[in-house]
Amino acid sequence: MKYLKIKIGLLLFLAVFSSCEKALMEPNPKTDALAVFDEYTTLVQEKYAMLEFKNVNINTLRSNLRGKINNATTQKEVFEILGEVTKSLRDGHSSLIEDQNNPNGMSISFDLEEGYPAGIDAAILVNNYIGNTVNSEIKTLAGGQGFRAVWGTLPQDRKIGYLWIPSWNVEISDDEIERIFLDLKDTKGLVFDMRTNTGGDPALATKFASYFTDKPIYNGFERFKTGPGPNDFSDSHITLQPAGSANKYLKPVMVLTDRNVYSASTTFLYSVDPVESIKTVGQRTGGGSGSIADGYLANGWYWSLSTSEFIDAQGRHLDDGVEPDIPVVLNLEDTTKDEVIERAIVELQ
Structure with a gap:
């Protein structure tokens, strides 16, 4: 019996040692x-x-x-x-x-802006529309890289609301969202400025989108790469649910776009695209509709790749961006106005 125990112990030791030896002798990944x-x-x-x-x-x-x-x-x-x-x-x-x-x-x-003119000029925006010297009715949420949100009415027409979310890569509480839409509730139309918003949290973008509908909206589906084969995909269908708020905004909306409207901003756009009262004004968007995987090559170089894409309810692949309903190019030589905002105002009057 003692001999049997010793033999079993020896066999276990040899098995463990053998596996450890293989692990230790495993060659490093090639980095040539x-x-x-x-x-x-x-x-x-x-x-x-x-x-x-x-x-x-x-x-x-x-x-x-x-x-x-x-x-x-x-x-x-x-x-x-x-x-x-x-x-x-x-x-x-x-x-x-x-x-x-x-x-x-x-x-x-990939350079999103290459080959495209500038879609926004901060000085023109501040000096003519939202700066304190020209617009005393503008409100802001501080934070992020300056402001998390800017909203109010426009001096060119006090019946038209204005909302600018510079980035979705911030936190905006439910109470803060309610306050924004409560303040905009009595306007006859809204300019939603999404220019420069390269993305962030898609859940926040979806939450804002939910304030622009009073019924569920089928958006399309996200197609995920699920394996190494060329046909290894799985689809996840998405429907936007309306916000449970009395301050939903169901009036006409002009969403301002440029090439930097990307990633989570694409999430917002495909969420509200079926709403007939919402139009886009400006430039082709940047796209960026997919989820991301990342890692490191054997030599330490970092990589990231899109492992999914979004195909909207119209069957459009969104990753290359979408043309606006109303194309407008900004004239940087005229510092007295923002042509994109001005066209949106005309559409809402």
Whole structure:
């Protein structure tokens, strides 16, 4: 019996030692140029949700770029080659960063504003519409990078309300939201300025959207990449529920947009898009409709990729942005007015 116990103990020891030895002897992931290239392009192929929509043939792209790499390829050159893959996705949520702790390090991401004129000028906005010297009826919620919210009526027409949410990456309480919509309740129409709002918390964007309907609205569905295969997707359908508030805003609304209307702002827009009394004015939006996965390559480079996309009730893929109902371009040479706001006012009068 004693011999049996010793034998069993020895076998257990050998089994544990053997597994530990295998773990200790497991080779480190390769970090040479080709290995890093293959690792990243495989991640894009298996995790990125919109290769078909973005018209990216990852196998062809991989084949064309892999031939540029050899033993003499520098780290900078490898990064730039991977950057070509990243930029081909045309996706602000997808990026590649050499070192997150080094602001001067190499980084690649899609430039939303490239090729588009400026959509807003802060000085024109303040000096003609919301600054204290021209508008004593404007209220603000302090916080964030300046203000969490700005609202009131416009000096050009005191029957028209104005609301600006510079970012969804803030906290605005239910009581504060109620106060905003209570103050705007008696206006005949609303200019909702969403320009510069690159996103943040989609739940907050959805909460604001819920104040603009008195009935449920089917928005469409989010399509998630659920596996490595080209057809591994799962759809999650979304319906906006109206706010349980007496201060819902059901009058005409003009939402001002530019290329920086992105991510959670896209959530707001697809939530209210079916509402007939709501129109968009300005420039094409930035899109950014998907959820994000991120991580690190074997050599320490950080990556992020969109692992889902949103397809709205009209069947539109939203990640590349959406054209406004009423296109308007800002004239920066005329500092006396904001053409986008002025057009919105005309539409509401």
